[in-house]
Amino acid sequence: MININFILQESFFRTKAALELFAMRGLPKLENAIIDALVLIRKEWENEANSSFTPNRTYEYNRAIEIIEPTADDPLYGKVVNRLNYARVLEDGMTSAERMRILQTSHQVRINKKGGKYLIIPFRHGTPGTVSMGTPMSASIHAQAKKLKPSFRTGTTWEVSQQLASASMRDAGLISRYGSPTNMGKPRGEQGGLPMAQRFTYQWGGRLKGVGGIHEGMVKFEGGKHSQYMTFRVMSEHGKPWAGIRAYKIVEKTSAKVKGQVEAILEQGFKQDVADMEAAARA
Numbered sequence: 001m002i003n004i005n006f007i008l009q010e011s012f013f014r015t016k017a018a019l020e021l022f023a024m025r026g027l028p029k030l031e032n033a034i035i036d037a038l039v040l041i042r043k044e045w046e047n048e049a050n051s052s053f054t055p056n057r058t059y060e061y062n063r064a065i066e067i068i069e070p071t072a073d074d075p076l077y078g079k080v081v082n083r084l085n086y087a088r089v090l091e092d093g094m095t096s097a098e099r100m101r102i103l104q105t106s107h108q109v110r111i112n113k114k115g116g117k118y119l120i121i122p123f124r125h126g127t128p129g130t131v132s133m134g135t136p137m138s139a140s141i142h143a144q145a146k147k148l149k150p151s152f153r154t155g156t157t158w159e160v161s162q163q164l165a166s167a168s169m170r171d172a173g174l175i176s177r178y179g180s181p182t183n184m185g186k187p188r189g190e191q192g193g194l195p196m197a198q199r200f201t202y203q204w205g206g207r208l209k210g211v212g213g214i215h216e217g218m219v220k221f222e223g224g225k226h227s228q229y230m231t232f233r234v235m236s237e238h239g240k241p242w243a244g245i246r247a248y249k250i251v252e253k254t255s256a257k258v259k260g261q262v263e264a265i266l267e268q269g270f271k272q273d274v275a276d277m278e279a280a281a282r283a
Helices: 016-025 029-050 055-061 087-094 096-104 138-147 167-170 250-282
Strands: 002-005 065-067 079-084 116-127 152-160 196-203 218-223 228-236
Touching: 029 055, 029 065, 029 079, 029 250, 055 065, 087 250, 096 116, 096 228
Parallel strands: none
Antiparallel strands: 002 079, 065 079, 116 228, 152 196, 218 228
16 A cells, blocks of 8 residues: 655644644634645546556556545544555556565475476456456457366365475475475365465466467456466566566656645635634624
Protein backbone atom coordinates (compact mmCIF):
# COMPACT_ATOMS: atom_id res chain seq x y z
CA MET A 1 0.00 0.00 0.00
CA ILE A 2 1.08 3.58 -0.62
CA ASN A 3 -0.55 6.85 0.40
CA ILE A 4 -0.52 10.62 0.07
CA ASN A 5 -0.62 12.49 3.36
CA PHE A 6 -1.37 16.08 2.52
CA ILE A 7 -2.26 17.58 5.91
CA LEU A 8 1.08 18.14 7.62
CA GLN A 9 1.72 18.99 11.26
CA GLU A 10 3.33 22.30 10.30
CA SER A 11 0.43 23.44 8.10
CA PHE A 12 -1.47 26.53 9.23
CA PHE A 13 -4.75 24.68 9.81
CA ARG A 14 -3.17 22.39 12.40
CA THR A 15 -1.85 25.29 14.45
CA LYS A 16 -2.95 25.94 18.01
CA ALA A 17 -5.27 28.71 16.82
CA ALA A 18 -7.03 26.40 14.35
CA LEU A 19 -7.54 23.70 16.95
CA GLU A 20 -8.86 26.26 19.47
CA LEU A 21 -11.34 27.50 16.90
CA PHE A 22 -12.43 23.96 16.20
CA ALA A 23 -12.97 23.32 19.91
CA MET A 24 -15.05 26.49 20.23
CA ARG A 25 -17.43 26.10 17.29
CA GLY A 26 -16.09 23.61 14.84
CA LEU A 27 -14.67 24.43 11.43
CA PRO A 28 -17.37 23.28 8.98
CA LYS A 29 -15.96 25.13 5.98
CA LEU A 30 -12.50 23.69 6.56
CA GLU A 31 -13.95 20.20 7.05
CA ASN A 32 -15.71 20.50 3.70
CA ALA A 33 -12.53 21.86 2.14
CA ILE A 34 -10.62 18.81 3.37
CA ILE A 35 -13.06 16.52 1.58
CA ASP A 36 -12.78 18.65 -1.58
CA ALA A 37 -8.98 18.40 -1.38
CA LEU A 38 -9.12 14.63 -0.96
CA VAL A 39 -11.34 14.30 -4.02
CA LEU A 40 -8.96 16.48 -6.02
CA ILE A 41 -5.98 14.37 -5.02
CA ARG A 42 -7.71 11.14 -6.00
CA LYS A 43 -8.71 12.60 -9.38
CA GLU A 44 -5.20 13.86 -10.15
CA TRP A 45 -3.67 10.59 -8.93
CA GLU A 46 -5.90 8.68 -11.33
CA ASN A 47 -5.03 11.07 -14.15
CA GLU A 48 -1.32 10.61 -13.53
CA ALA A 49 -1.76 6.83 -13.64
CA ASN A 50 -3.73 7.15 -16.89
CA SER A 51 -0.81 8.91 -18.53
CA SER A 52 1.79 6.47 -17.17
CA PHE A 53 0.32 2.96 -17.52
CA THR A 54 -1.37 0.85 -20.15
CA PRO A 55 -5.21 0.85 -19.89
CA ASN A 56 -5.22 -2.58 -18.27
CA ARG A 57 -2.67 -1.71 -15.61
CA THR A 58 -4.40 1.64 -15.03
CA TYR A 59 -7.67 -0.16 -14.30
CA GLU A 60 -6.17 -2.32 -11.55
CA TYR A 61 -4.11 0.54 -10.12
CA ASN A 62 -6.88 3.15 -10.02
CA ARG A 63 -9.41 0.69 -8.63
CA ALA A 64 -7.23 0.44 -5.51
CA ILE A 65 -7.16 4.20 -4.84
CA GLU A 66 -9.28 5.07 -1.82
CA ILE A 67 -10.07 8.20 0.21
CA ILE A 68 -9.62 7.97 3.99
CA GLU A 69 -11.77 10.76 5.42
CA PRO A 70 -11.12 12.56 8.71
CA THR A 71 -12.41 10.92 11.88
CA ALA A 72 -13.81 12.25 15.15
CA ASP A 73 -10.46 11.52 16.80
CA ASP A 74 -8.53 13.51 14.19
CA PRO A 75 -11.01 15.72 12.34
CA LEU A 76 -8.41 17.80 10.50
CA TYR A 77 -6.50 14.91 8.95
CA GLY A 78 -7.25 12.93 5.80
CA LYS A 79 -5.36 10.97 3.19
CA VAL A 80 -5.66 9.12 -0.09
CA VAL A 81 -4.24 5.60 -0.30
CA ASN A 82 -3.61 2.98 -2.93
CA ARG A 83 -4.14 -0.51 -1.48
CA LEU A 84 -2.59 -2.38 -4.39
CA ASN A 85 -0.04 -4.70 -2.79
CA TYR A 86 2.66 -3.73 -5.30
CA ALA A 87 1.87 0.00 -5.51
CA ARG A 88 5.11 0.78 -3.69
CA VAL A 89 7.09 -1.27 -6.21
CA LEU A 90 5.51 0.64 -9.10
CA GLU A 91 6.30 3.92 -7.33
CA ASP A 92 9.93 3.30 -6.40
CA GLY A 93 10.89 0.59 -8.88
CA MET A 94 13.10 -2.38 -8.14
CA THR A 95 16.55 -3.29 -9.40
CA SER A 96 17.27 -6.71 -10.79
CA ALA A 97 19.25 -7.58 -7.65
CA GLU A 98 16.39 -6.47 -5.40
CA ARG A 99 13.93 -8.52 -7.41
CA MET A 100 16.08 -11.64 -7.21
CA ARG A 101 16.42 -11.22 -3.44
CA ILE A 102 13.07 -12.94 -3.01
CA LEU A 103 14.93 -16.21 -3.49
CA GLN A 104 16.57 -15.60 -0.10
CA THR A 105 13.36 -14.73 1.76
CA SER A 106 10.31 -16.49 0.29
CA HIS A 107 8.92 -19.52 2.13
CA GLN A 108 7.79 -20.85 -1.26
CA VAL A 109 11.37 -21.39 -2.45
CA ARG A 110 12.27 -24.89 -3.65
CA ILE A 111 15.69 -26.54 -3.65
CA ASN A 112 16.92 -28.34 -6.79
CA LYS A 113 19.21 -31.37 -6.90
CA LYS A 114 22.30 -29.15 -6.96
CA GLY A 115 21.19 -27.23 -3.89
CA GLY A 116 20.14 -24.16 -5.87
CA LYS A 117 17.08 -22.13 -4.93
CA TYR A 118 14.26 -21.47 -7.36
CA LEU A 119 10.67 -20.27 -7.46
CA ILE A 120 7.84 -21.19 -9.81
CA ILE A 121 5.81 -18.02 -10.36
CA PRO A 122 2.36 -18.04 -12.06
CA PHE A 123 1.23 -15.32 -14.47
CA ARG A 124 -2.36 -14.85 -15.56
CA HIS A 125 -3.13 -13.66 -19.09
CA GLY A 126 -6.26 -11.76 -20.08
CA THR A 127 -8.34 -12.50 -23.14
CA PRO A 128 -8.98 -9.90 -25.88
CA GLY A 129 -11.20 -7.10 -24.64
CA THR A 130 -10.76 -7.81 -20.94
CA VAL A 131 -9.55 -5.17 -18.51
CA SER A 132 -7.03 -6.71 -16.16
CA MET A 133 -3.41 -6.39 -15.13
CA GLY A 134 -0.99 -6.68 -18.02
CA THR A 135 -1.65 -6.76 -21.74
CA PRO A 136 -4.39 -9.10 -23.04
CA MET A 137 -3.39 -11.79 -25.48
CA SER A 138 -4.07 -11.20 -29.16
CA ALA A 139 -7.11 -12.65 -30.90
CA SER A 140 -4.93 -15.16 -32.77
CA ILE A 141 -3.28 -16.41 -29.57
CA HIS A 142 -6.67 -16.64 -27.88
CA ALA A 143 -8.08 -18.66 -30.77
CA GLN A 144 -5.34 -21.26 -30.27
CA ALA A 145 -5.58 -21.19 -26.48
CA LYS A 146 -9.32 -21.88 -26.49
CA LYS A 147 -8.67 -25.21 -28.20
CA LEU A 148 -6.29 -26.45 -25.50
CA LYS A 149 -7.27 -29.46 -23.43
CA PRO A 150 -7.98 -27.95 -20.00
CA SER A 151 -5.80 -28.35 -16.92
CA PHE A 152 -7.18 -28.65 -13.39
CA ARG A 153 -5.92 -27.97 -9.88
CA THR A 154 -6.47 -31.22 -8.02
CA GLY A 155 -5.41 -30.40 -4.48
CA THR A 156 -3.36 -28.49 -1.93
CA THR A 157 -0.58 -29.83 0.27
CA TRP A 158 1.79 -28.36 2.84
CA GLU A 159 5.44 -28.94 3.60
CA VAL A 160 8.03 -27.33 5.85
CA SER A 161 9.54 -24.37 4.01
CA GLN A 162 12.64 -25.50 2.15
CA GLN A 163 13.99 -21.97 2.56
CA LEU A 164 14.56 -22.57 6.27
CA ALA A 165 14.98 -26.32 6.34
CA SER A 166 18.52 -27.61 6.79
CA ALA A 167 20.03 -30.45 4.78
CA SER A 168 19.80 -32.66 7.89
CA MET A 169 16.06 -31.98 8.11
CA ARG A 170 15.64 -32.99 4.49
CA ASP A 171 17.79 -36.07 5.00
CA ALA A 172 15.67 -37.05 8.01
CA GLY A 173 12.59 -37.04 5.82
CA LEU A 174 10.90 -34.07 7.44
CA ILE A 175 10.63 -32.70 3.94
CA SER A 176 11.73 -34.20 0.65
CA ARG A 177 15.27 -33.20 -0.33
CA TYR A 178 14.25 -32.30 -3.86
CA GLY A 179 10.85 -30.76 -3.29
CA SER A 180 8.27 -33.55 -3.28
CA PRO A 181 6.17 -33.13 -0.09
CA THR A 182 6.37 -36.00 2.40
CA ASN A 183 4.02 -34.36 4.95
CA MET A 184 0.95 -34.41 2.76
CA GLY A 185 -2.04 -32.53 4.07
CA LYS A 186 -0.32 -30.96 7.07
CA PRO A 187 -1.88 -27.57 7.90
CA ARG A 188 0.07 -24.34 8.29
CA GLY A 189 1.93 -24.08 11.61
CA GLU A 190 2.48 -27.76 12.29
CA GLN A 191 5.90 -29.45 12.22
CA GLY A 192 7.17 -27.80 15.42
CA GLY A 193 5.91 -24.33 14.52
CA LEU A 194 8.19 -24.05 11.47
CA PRO A 195 6.94 -21.97 8.52
CA MET A 196 5.00 -24.05 6.04
CA ALA A 197 4.96 -23.77 2.25
CA GLN A 198 1.72 -24.31 0.35
CA ARG A 199 1.96 -26.51 -2.74
CA PHE A 200 -0.68 -27.16 -5.37
CA THR A 201 -1.11 -30.35 -7.37
CA TYR A 202 -2.38 -30.32 -10.94
CA GLN A 203 -3.76 -32.49 -13.69
CA TRP A 204 -2.16 -31.01 -16.77
CA GLY A 205 -3.86 -30.66 -20.12
CA GLY A 206 -2.48 -29.10 -23.28
CA ARG A 207 0.16 -26.38 -23.54
CA LEU A 208 0.44 -23.65 -26.15
CA LYS A 209 3.54 -24.31 -28.26
CA GLY A 210 5.33 -22.52 -31.06
CA VAL A 211 3.97 -19.02 -30.33
CA GLY A 212 7.06 -17.71 -28.51
CA GLY A 213 7.13 -14.78 -26.14
CA ILE A 214 5.25 -14.58 -22.88
CA HIS A 215 2.49 -16.94 -24.03
CA GLU A 216 4.75 -19.89 -24.83
CA GLY A 217 3.69 -22.88 -22.72
CA MET A 218 0.40 -21.31 -21.66
CA VAL A 219 -2.26 -23.60 -20.18
CA LYS A 220 -6.03 -23.27 -19.83
CA PHE A 221 -7.82 -23.83 -16.52
CA GLU A 222 -11.55 -24.37 -16.47
CA GLY A 223 -13.99 -24.00 -13.61
CA GLY A 224 -16.30 -21.21 -12.55
CA LYS A 225 -17.78 -18.82 -15.10
CA HIS A 226 -14.74 -18.33 -17.33
CA SER A 227 -11.59 -20.08 -18.44
CA GLN A 228 -8.32 -18.80 -17.04
CA TYR A 229 -5.07 -18.77 -18.98
CA MET A 230 -1.77 -19.09 -17.11
CA THR A 231 1.94 -19.45 -17.70
CA PHE A 232 4.51 -20.44 -15.08
CA ARG A 233 7.99 -18.89 -15.03
CA VAL A 234 10.99 -20.10 -13.07
CA MET A 235 13.21 -17.70 -11.14
CA SER A 236 16.49 -19.39 -10.26
CA GLU A 237 19.58 -18.17 -8.44
CA HIS A 238 21.69 -19.98 -11.05
CA GLY A 239 19.62 -18.78 -14.00
CA LYS A 240 19.46 -15.50 -15.90
CA PRO A 241 18.57 -12.63 -13.50
CA TRP A 242 15.13 -11.15 -14.01
CA ALA A 243 15.02 -7.56 -15.23
CA GLY A 244 14.37 -4.73 -12.80
CA ILE A 245 11.07 -2.84 -12.56
CA ARG A 246 10.80 0.79 -13.66
CA ALA A 247 10.06 3.48 -11.05
CA TYR A 248 6.95 5.38 -12.19
CA LYS A 249 6.89 7.95 -9.33
CA ILE A 250 3.13 8.41 -9.68
CA VAL A 251 2.67 9.63 -6.10
CA GLU A 252 5.65 11.97 -6.29
CA LYS A 253 4.34 13.59 -9.47
CA THR A 254 0.79 13.81 -8.12
CA SER A 255 1.89 15.37 -4.84
CA ALA A 256 3.93 18.03 -6.63
CA LYS A 257 1.03 18.82 -8.98
CA VAL A 258 -1.67 19.23 -6.31
CA LYS A 259 0.32 20.80 -3.47
CA GLY A 260 -0.50 24.41 -4.32
CA GLN A 261 -4.13 23.66 -5.15
CA VAL A 262 -4.67 21.74 -1.93
CA GLU A 263 -3.14 24.49 0.19
CA ALA A 264 -5.36 27.09 -1.51
CA ILE A 265 -8.53 25.01 -0.96
CA LEU A 266 -7.75 24.49 2.71
CA GLU A 267 -6.72 28.09 3.32
CA GLN A 268 -9.95 29.35 1.76
CA GLY A 269 -12.03 27.01 3.93
CA PHE A 270 -10.22 28.11 7.09
CA LYS A 271 -10.59 31.81 6.25
CA GLN A 272 -14.31 31.35 5.68
CA ASP A 273 -14.67 29.77 9.12
CA VAL A 274 -12.75 32.64 10.74
CA ALA A 275 -14.93 35.19 8.88
CA ASP A 276 -18.10 33.40 9.98
CA MET A 277 -16.92 33.39 13.59
CA GLU A 278 -16.11 37.10 13.46
CA ALA A 279 -19.49 37.88 11.93
CA ALA A 280 -21.24 35.88 14.64
CA ALA A 281 -19.30 37.74 17.33
CA ARG A 282 -20.43 41.10 15.91
CA ALA A 283 -24.05 40.08 15.73
